[in-house]
Amino acid sequence: MSFPWARQYEPTNGLTKFLDEKLPLPRLVYNAVGAGYPVPRNLSYFWNFGVLAGFFLMVQIVTGVVLAMHYAANAQVAFATTEHIMRDVNWGWMMRYAHANGASFFFIVVYLHIFRGLFYSSYKAPREMIWLLGVVIFLLMMATAFMGYVLPWGQMSFWGAKVITGLFGAIPLVGEPIQVWLLGGFAPDNAALNRFFSLHFLLPFVIAGVVILHIWALHIPGSSNPTGVEVKSESDTVPFHPYYTAKDGFGLGIALLAYFALVFFLPNALGHPDNYIEANPLSTPAHIVPEWYFWPFYAILRAFTVDFFFIPAKLMGVLAMFSSILLWFFLPWLDKSPVRSGHYRPLFRKFFWFGLIPTMIVLFICGGAPAEEPYVMLSQLATAYYFLHFLVILPIISSVEKPEPLPYSITEAVLGSDKKMVKGEQTSPAV
Amino acid sequence: MADTTATATPETVTTSEDGIRRRDFLDIAAISAAGIGGLAVVYPLVSQMAPSKDVLAASSTEVDVSAIEPGQAIKAVFRKQPLFVRRLTPAEIQAANAVPASSLRDPQTLEERTKEGHTDMLVTMGVCTHLGCVPLGAAEGEVKGEFGGYFCPCHGSHYDTAGRIRKGPAPSNLEVPEYEFTSDTVIQVG
Numbered sequence: 001m002s003f004p005w006a007r008q009y010e011p012t013n014g015l016t017k018f019l020d021e022k023l024p025l026p027r028l029v030y031n032a033v034g035a036g037y038p039v040p041r042n043l044s045y046f047w048n049f050g051v052l053a054g055f056f057l058m059v060q061i062v063t064g065v066v067l068a069m070h071y072a073a074n075a076q077v078a079f080a081t082t083e084h085i086m087r088d089v090n091w092g093w094m095m096r097y098a099h100a101n102g103a104s105f106f107f108i109v110v111y112l113h114i115f116r117g118l119f120y121s122s123y124k125a126p127r128e129m130i131w132l133l134g135v136v137i138f139l140l141m142m143a144t145a146f147m148g149y150v151l152p153w154g155q156m157s158f159w160g161a162k163v164i165t166g167l168f169g170a171i172p173l174v175g176e177p178i179q180v181w182l183l184g185g186f187a188p189d190n191a192a193l194n195r196f197f198s199l200h201f202l203l204p205f206v207i208a209g210v211v212i213l214h215i216w217a218l219h220i221p222g223s224s225n226p227t228g229v230e231v232k233s234e235s236d237t238v239p240f241h242p243y244y245t246a247k248d249g250f251g252l253g254i255a256l257l258a259y260f261a262l263v264f265f266l267p268n269a270l271g272h273p274d275n276y277i278e279a280n281p282l283s284t285p286a287h288i289v290p291e292w293y294f295w296p297f298y299a300i301l302r303a304f305t306v307d308f309f310f311i312p313a314k315l316m317g318v319l320a321m322f323s324s325i326l327l328w329f330f331l332p333w334l335d336k337s338p339v340r341s342g343h344y345r346p347l348f349r350k351f352f353w354f355g356l357i358p359t360m361i362v363l364f365i366c367g368g369a370p371a372e373e374p375y376v377m378l379s380q381l382a383t384a385y386y387f388l389h390f391l392v393i394l395p396i397i398s399s400v401e402k403p404e405p406l407p408y409s410i411t412e413a414v415l416g417s418d419k420k421m422v423k424g425e426q427t428s429p430a431v
Numbered sequence: 432m433a434d435t436t437a438t439a440t441p442e443t444v445t446t447s448e449d450g451i452r453r454r455d456f457l458d459i460a461a462i463s464a465a466g467i468g469g470l471a472v473v474y475p476l477v478s479q480m481a482p483s484k485d486v487l488a489a490s491s492t493e494v495d496v497s498a499i500e501p502g503q504a505i506k507a508v509f510r511k512q513p514l515f516v517r518r519l520t521p522a523e524i525q526a527a528n529a530v531p532a533s534s535l536r537d538p539q540t541l542e543e544r545t546k547e548g549h550t551d552m553l554v555t556m557g558v559c560t561h562l563g564c565v566p567l568g569a570a571e572g573e574v575k576g577e578f579g580g581y582f583c584p585c586h587g588s589h590y591d592t593a594g595r596i597r598k599g600p601a602p603s604n605l606e607v608p609e610y611e612f613t614s615d616t617v618i619q620v621g
Contacts (some may be wrong), residue, residue: 032485088483091475249461 003038003222004032005234013188017131032219038237039244040225042414045423046120047223048242048251049113054108054211061204063099064148067092071151073197075190078153079278097267103145105259105272107293110138115347120228120351121340126221126333133214135328137207140326144203145291154275155285161188162198163288167301170318187281192372228340229406236410287370295367296360299379300386302371320383327390334390337398339406347401351393359385447604451533491621496552504569506557509608509620513557515569515581515594520562523553523592526579537603541593544607554618555594555605559583566590566605581605 007032011017016026070089072081085092116135117123123131150161166186169179183193221249222231231237238244262269270292274285290298304317311319327334344350359382366379407413480492488525492509496516499505504517521525526543557565563582567573568581568590576582577598578591588599595604610620 062476066476069480082481084485084541088485090478090481091478092483094475095479324454 002036003231003234003237005156005237006031006038007239009034009036014422032215034241035239037219037222037240038234039223039236039240040231040236040410041243042225042410043223043244043247044226045247045251046112046226047114049109049116049249050254051248052109052255052259053106053113055255056102056109057204057207057211059102060106060419061208063095063102064201064204066095066100068197068201071197073151074336075193075279076152076187078151078193078340082154084153094263096261097263097307098385100271101259101267103148103291104262104293105143107145108256110141111293117428118356119224120340121223121335121337121342123332124335124340125332127224129217129220130214131332132329133210133217135325137214140207140210142294143328144200144207145293147200147203149275149291150193150196151200152275153193153279155277155279155283156272156275156281156288158188158281159284159288160218160290161192164290165192167318167321170312170315185301188279189281196324198333205289207262210229225410226341226343227407227410228344229408229410229413232409233411289368292352292364292368295365297321297324297367297400299363299367299375300365300383302376303383305380320387322385324383327387331390331394335398337401340402344404344406345397345401346404347397348394351397355385355393356389359389376414435461477556491619493617493619495617497616503571506569507620510558513569514608514620515553515555515557515564517553517555517569517607519551519553519592519596523579527593527595536564536596538591539595541606544593544595544604546610546612549612552618553592553594553609554620555607558606559585559588559601560596560603560605561586561599561601 009020009027011020011026019026023242027036041339067085070081070085070092072078082096085096088092089095112251117131117134146160146164150157161183165179165182168182169175171178180186182192184195201309225231272289273290277285289295297320301321303315304320307313308316312369337345339349341344342352362378362382366375371377436521451458468604486536490510492507494505494507494514494516496505496518499516499518501518501520502523504515507514507516524541532538534607540554542550544550544555557569559566562585564583564585566581566588568575572592576589579589580592580594580597583589583590583599583601586600590596590601590603590605591597593604594607596602608620610618613619
């Protein structure tokens with residue numbers, strides 16, 4: 001999209017004029033992330049995480065392609081080739097640590113991106129499609145990360161594959177045949193490992209495709225902003241370049257510091273030591289947990305311990321885990337409040353900070369803890385609140401809440417209500 | 432500064448008389464740091480495709496040459512490629528020495544291609560210098576070509592008893608790898 005005041009791309013030399021006629025790629029970039037994309041002037045650092053997520057997707061693709069050059073997806077040698085990468089391949093240790101921790105950072109920035117979307121209700125009209133595509137990306141990420149974790153063929157890889165494909169075994173009647181079909185056997189083995197590798201290589205490119213749709217959908221209404229008030233005039237926006245390329249660049253620098261601190265100094269901090277033991281189909285590790293980024297959903301899965309009328313507990317857990325994410329697809333229509341930003345929604349804000357966020361933290365802790373008390377009870381309470389929050393509390397809030405007064409415009413929110421203080425006029429006192 | 436320009440937007444940053452802005456330093460420093468960082472990323476990405484440590488560890492081979500009779504050759508493996516070790520007969524040595532080196536495509540004498548005191552022991556790669564096929568002539572009964580050495584069946588290169596190219600498309604003599612006699616009967620290649 002473009003606001004009418006968006007700067008127009010002007011090819012300056014022979015080459016760019018040629019390109020602009022034949023394949024206007026520079027124009028596309030200019031209008032997407034260049035000076036031709038007007039962005040609200042008041043974006044906070046919470047608006048950095050989209051660019052960061054794109055960056056870590058690229059990190060994962062580059063390091064992943066490198067690892068695939070040295071890895072062999074065969075149950076006989078998969079573990080050995082992983083060790084070969086760590087010990088023999090030039091910089092192989094760095095590539096693998098960058099990939100493993102890159103996955104963690106991809107999830108960290110995506111969770112912060114989702115957090116931003118939830119607090120500022122970025123999913124509301126006219127941005128529903130951006131949100132829906134984002135949920136699709138998140139689901140694809142989870143599938144990709146799960147299959148990637150199987151590839152080193154350590155103990156956690158093997159038992160993770162067994163447990164997660166076992167989820168499908170919970171489906172009544174057809175569950176077990178589906179599980180056998182997914183694995184190409186009765187337990188994870190060569191067939192499963194090979195197809196997981198194939199899909200693990202494919203899915204990141206599918207993600208990249210959906211990311212392009214996500215950005216395309218974003219550029220139709222333009223970026224949201226911390227006030228939730230839509231752009232009204234030119235003074236509400238600044239060009240993406242150089243303002244947000246610089247701001248995103250600074251955020252990227254901070255993210256890279258944290259990332260490389262982990263890659264170089266704590267490379268296994270987020271991993272599990274059991275995965276350095278080769279897969280053994282005859283012995284389950286004493287404490288089996290997924291990667292940290294799945295913990296909240298793993299807690300929901302394990303929260304169901306008794307049969308629910310005619311539905312067995314196992315199936316209930318699986319249904320709850322999948323629906324805990326699938327319900328995000330309905331979020332734009334569950335939260336009907338016309339006000340977007342949590343800053344102007346007193347009731348929403350209370351339930352968000354004191355309800356949803358503590359719930360997610362409890363689910364996170366319980367998902368990583370052994371399946372014993374008090375964690376089981378805590379995850380049951382948290383799971384109950386989780387569904388209550390999205391399915392009951394949010395719709396009720398949106399009808400009973402009295403929002404705080406919104407600023408007239410983004411410019412007013414930034415500079416105060418003095419109407420003279422618009423961009424281009426230099427009469428303002430020192431800020 | 433005049434109080435009308437007190438708010439420093441990027442359009443109003445101070446510019447010194449020679450047109451250099453203070454921000455230019457930041458721009459150059461940031462772009463340079465990003466450039467150096469980029470290069471630091473490219474280096475391992477390129478290096479990872481080079482032979483890994485286990486491949487390099489298997490890069491030297493020991494061959495026991497004591498059992499090779501004059502006129503016989505054996506094939507060994509050096510860096511996953513065939514290695515020909517051949518004990519020349521006096522007649523073959525004579526044939527090799529009878530040709531003036533200057534008349535050859537790749538002028539080398541037999542002496543230059545063997546070790547001192549072991550001029551009857553010809554160690555070459557079994558890789559044709561044309562396009563990399565394995566020449567015939569090492570095993571019993573194989574065609575040795577017009578010059579009694581090796582013959583490459585792919586495109587018809589003939590090598591003489593010193594492994595030198597004499598006829599056909601190959602540009603140079605069969606490569607003599609780096610090797611040394613660790614004892615009278617054992618050579619270490621690579």
